[in-house]
Amino acid sequence: YPFNGTVAFISLPSVLQNSFPQYGPNQNPPRIQFHFYGIPELFKSSHKGQILNTFVVSASVTNASSPIKDLTEDVKVTLHHRIPNTLQKKVQCVYWNFNKNGHGGWDDHGCRKYNSSSDYTTCLCDHLTHFGVLLDVSRTQVDPANEQILTIITYLGCGVSSLFLGITVLTYTVFRKLRRDYPSQILINLSLAMLGLNLVFLVNSWLSSWGLYGLCVAVAFTMHYFLLASFTWMGLEAVHMYFALVKVFNVYVPSYILKFCALGWLPLGICILVLIVNREAYSSNLYTNTPTTLELLDDSGNFVVVLIQIRQMRVNSPAGTRSGLMHDLKGVASLTLLLGLTWTVGFCTFGPGRIVMLYLFTVFNTLQGLFIFIFHCLMKENVRKQWRIHLCFGRFRLEEHSWSNSASVGVPAKPRPNPPRASVPSVRSVKSSSTNSTSASSDSSQRDSAFKRPNL
Known part of the structure; x- marks a missing residue:
């Protein structure tokens, strides 16, 4: 676990030893090399709207016949932000791909963000290479x-x-x-x-x-x-x-x-x-x-x-x-x-x-x-x-028994006069269920129109 103030930290998985090359009795045993780059400007990229917000650190194995990649356990890399990410902008874990665009560039294949705070970002990668963290600055800053x-x-x-x-x-x-x-x-x-x-x-x-x-x-x-x-x-x-x-x-x-x-x-x-x-x-x-x-x-x-x-x-x-x-x-x-x-x-x-x-x-x-x-x-x-x-x-107090849906505050409710019935021809003499329902609905609609319906 990195101490407070650590600028770069790499934790290697135990399965890495399976990728060590074979060596004879007269050959030097393989070693793990770490490089730290204190000048981020050495890694120029064409990423628009993104800047390298950490220093660059790399890990490699000497005498390896092929690149160390596709590990079954991840390499854990924690990098300190050069600019505190107080606005919680998007960060991206990347590595330097020497073969990209003919002259090298940042790539995120095999790397992903584990967690991030305003000061640190932890990345997980399945290979050994040059690691860094890009900060998205494409959004307009608030002054x-x-x-x-x-x-x-x-x-x-x-x-x-x-x-x-x-x-x-x-x-x-x-x-x-x-x-x-x-x-x-x-x-x-x-x-x-x-x-x-x-x-x-x-x-x-x-x-x-x-x-x-x-x-x-x-x-x-x-x-x-x-x-x-x-x-x-x-x-x-x-x-x-x-x-x-x-x-x-x-x-x-x-x-x-x-x-x-x-x-x-x-x-x-x-x-x-x-x-x-x-x-x-x-x-x-x-x-x-x-x-x-x-x-x-x-x-x-x-x-x-x-x-x-x-x-x-x-x-x-x-x-x-x-x-x-x-x-x-x-x-x-x-x-x-x-x-x-x-x-x-x-x-x-x-x-x-x-x-x-x-x-x-x-x-x-x-x-x-x-x-x-x-x-x-x-x-x-x-x-x-x-x-x-x-x-x-x-005078602002209202008695509970005077609360009525039809009465105003402090004013007794006035009885509403019966609505006059419109003279309509009677259809009840016709012995039909349809006419009876029509008459009933007609009377009902007249009664409803005289009273204010509740507000839905």
């Missing part, structure tokens, strides 16, 4: 001023979201009437996952300053878990809305929320498995791009289907029951934030508008907890009424 502003926005946004996510969880947990339905229970679990993610992120820098390896792994494990749990609950929210609005079923599903909880908090098993298989993954850079992308694709598909279904319901609803454009926009914005679709902005952070998209991505996602509080607490009448019943005093 220090914008980077500092984005950092401040991130910490402030996460702090604000943590506060309002806590209020949301407390509100829906304390007031039993608010958590009777499935959407509210799913919202509680989603808010808990996002609250955990924000809190761990806020204390991450402080805990990492202690320099304790075990604490670093624990924090990375916790953050990875809450991130995956947040996306899982966003996906379950999309699935529930799909079931409720598209696949409308009246069949009782036993332990519906219990099954959702088992799936929603399932990433705990995944994180434990990663911890058992490769604990070093949590001490370096662990990417979750693939699960995140799949989750966003699933949410986006369900989002489009749900919007189409809601639109069809509004078109087919009787006249006088359609809501305005602002109400529809509010519903779309609420769904977008609840399903975490603002994360898709992160896939557009390239090109000339990269800085603008980074600001939008930072604001939307760090303040997601605040937006959830606004749409699902502040703008919901039943939540405001519970606040007024249990938390307010004086």
